[in-house]
Amino acid sequence: MTTNRQKIGNWFRNSISAKMLTVGFLILILLIPLGFVKDLIRERGFRQAEVIEEINTKWGNQVVLNGPILKIPYHIYVEEKVFDEKTKTFLTSQKPERHYAYFFPWELDIQSKVQTKPLERGIYESVVFSSENVIKGKFAKLNFAVKEIKEEDILWDKATLLYKTSNLKGIRNTVKVGLGEKEYALKPKFDNSFMNTLESGYLSDLENIQEQALSFQSNISINGSNQLQFIPIGKETMVNMKSNWHSPSFNGNFLPDTEGKKITDAGFEAKWKILETNRRFGQYFFDNLPDLSQFSFGTEFLVPIDDYQKTERTSKYGLMIIGLTLLVFLLIQISSKIPIHPFQYLMIGLALVMFYTLLISISEHQNYLVAYLISSIAVVALITTYSRSILKHPKFTLLVLGSMFSLYAFIFVIIQLEDFALLVGSIGLFIILGIIMFTSRKIDWNGMQVTE
Template sequence: MTTQKRKIGNWFKNSISAKMLTVGFLILILLIPLSFVKDLIRERGYRQTQVIDEINTKWGNQVVLNGPILKIPYNVFVEEKLFDEKTKTFLKSQKAVRHVAYFFPQELDIDASVQTQPLKRGIYESAVYTADTHLNGTFDSLDFSEKEIAKENILWNKATVLFKTSNLKGIRNTVKIQLGEKEYALKPKFDNSYMNTLESSFLENLEAVQKNPLAFASNFKINGSQTLQFIPIGKETQVFMKSNWHSPSFNGNFLPDIEDKKISDNGFEAKWKVLETNRRFGQYFFDSLPDLSDFSFGTEFLVPIDDYQKTERTSKYGLMIIGLTLLVFLLIQISSKIAIHPFQYLMIGLALVMFYTLLISISEHQNYLFAYLVSGVSVVSLITIYSRSILKNAKFTLLVLGSMFSLYTFIFVIIQLEDYALLVGSIGLFIILSIIMFTSRKIDWSGSQPPA
């Protein structure tokens, strides 16, 4: 029994297969702390999202502005039959049923001056802004012919003008609209529509719009965060936006004109022009106003670097770094008489896992490049010094240092190249595999290593 145990012990000590099985098992064990680190990165990223949402809620959320819109009620008469008990017959009568028509401007020009700034809470940051928005344009003749509404059934004296916005809380001024020669204040109105509504009192002399275009002008000063968007309800809508923010992302259903777009370190300028032909809705709606937010366009004010996303992407390569680093030590052990204990493999693996905890903790207070540099240098230095005491050979120590330096540099390059990450990663892995195949070609995999 003692001899058999000794043989098994010598097999585990000297067999190449046993060493490979041991290292493979340790890699599987190290997946446990690596998964904990990934959960920590996701948790911190979720915490960042929560804090940014809280900052945005208190300052002012994302802004989508829709208006001005003329709201004109009209009557439709329907026939009713009433039973007369005296004559025992049905009497016919007509009942007026109130309906509403919504009309959009003929021309809509929007000039938005956006003063943007980063707003911090603790270690987290969001992009918030105050937008001075000036709107002007005209309403032209209003067409009721689709519903065949008689002129006398249009309630011009009950008409109002309204705006819809996604962010009522962020408005910083008393909103008014100059309609012709008359100015009207707009007040919030509760309804169950997709956005908050601001509506005026009844308009005066609106019927005159059937003969002559009616000019309007209005100003909004509004606090918002992340995005500012408009809905192109004008038959011809033009938007000019100017801001001091240097990292805009133009999004939504329409992009600004290329020749009128300027971006610099001091801010940006952009201009949009959208025609009725470019969208999938007309200049009026009857009875209800649909949700037109899918047609909105504007700008997202990006915080340039999201370090949590980069850290999470980096952690996805954790298994590769751990596996390749331990493989280097395994090849050194197989090709030499140096003995490396499984406990030493475990310590090296845990040091590699520590790289990610250092990376996320430092990147919360410094930029990603600095965090990656400090974490990488710390871990590579620690493992290099530790391997020097294990391997007791300067050549092998330099091999470990060179391989780890190359690995971390390779991962950093991949993280920076978002569009070409797959291409560069595939080529890099092919080169790594080629090097491993080349360096291990002379190893006799069929036998056992002599005892160390």
């Protein structure tokens, strides 16, 4: 019995396979605390998203603007039968019903100036914006003939002007529209749809619009977050947007003209020109005005990859860092016959896991670069100092220091890259594999001999 135990003990002490199995098992065990750390990173990221959403909701969410739109009532006549008791017959009469026509501008010119700024709550920060929008254009040639509506059935004196927006809460001025020589204030109208309505009082002198174009102008100051978009309802829609934001993402159905687009560290400028033929709706609707938000276009004020996203991406390389670091110690042990206890491997692995806890906690108070430097230097210093007492030889300690420094520098470079991350990562892993193959070629894997 004692002899068998001695044989098993000698096998574990002297067998390369036993050492490899032990290290492999420890790597699997270390996936448990690494998984907990990843959950912590995701939880903190979700908390950040919740706080940012709360800040944005109170300041003003995404903004979609649609207008101005002329809303003109008209009558159509339906046949109504009424039973006459005296004659015992049905009498037929024409009963008027009120319907509405919605007409879009012939020309729509929007000048939008957007100023972004950060809002903070505790350790979290959100980027919001305030925009000043000058909206000009003209209405002309309202076509009722398509519905065969007579002139006397058009209720010109009951016409109103509409704006639709996704964010009434964010409006910071009394919206007024100058139409011709008169000015009208718009008031909110209850609406359950995504786009809320602002409507003017009754317009006057609108009949002249059939003979000559009627110009309009309005100013809308609105707070929002995430994105600012417009709907191209003009027969010709022109939009010019300027902002101090350095990372715009132009989205929606239409992209800005390449000639008028400028993006610098100080901000951006973009111009759009959209014609009626570029979209899938005309210049008027009868009876119902549909939701046209699917045709919107504009800018998303894209926040660059934040520290939580970078930390989560970094944690995805945790298994690689743990595996390669322990592999370095294993190769040193095999080649030098220096005994390393499984407990010591475990301590080294836990120190590597602690890197991510340090990274997420420090990055909540400093930027990612500072947090990464502090965390990596702390962990590398800890493991290097620990390995010095284990390996008891300067060249092995320097090997551990150099390999860990290279690993953390390699991961940092990959995280900073976006378009070339996969390419650089693949090349780096190929080089690492080549180095391991080259350094381990002299090891006699069937025994404990290292060839010269």
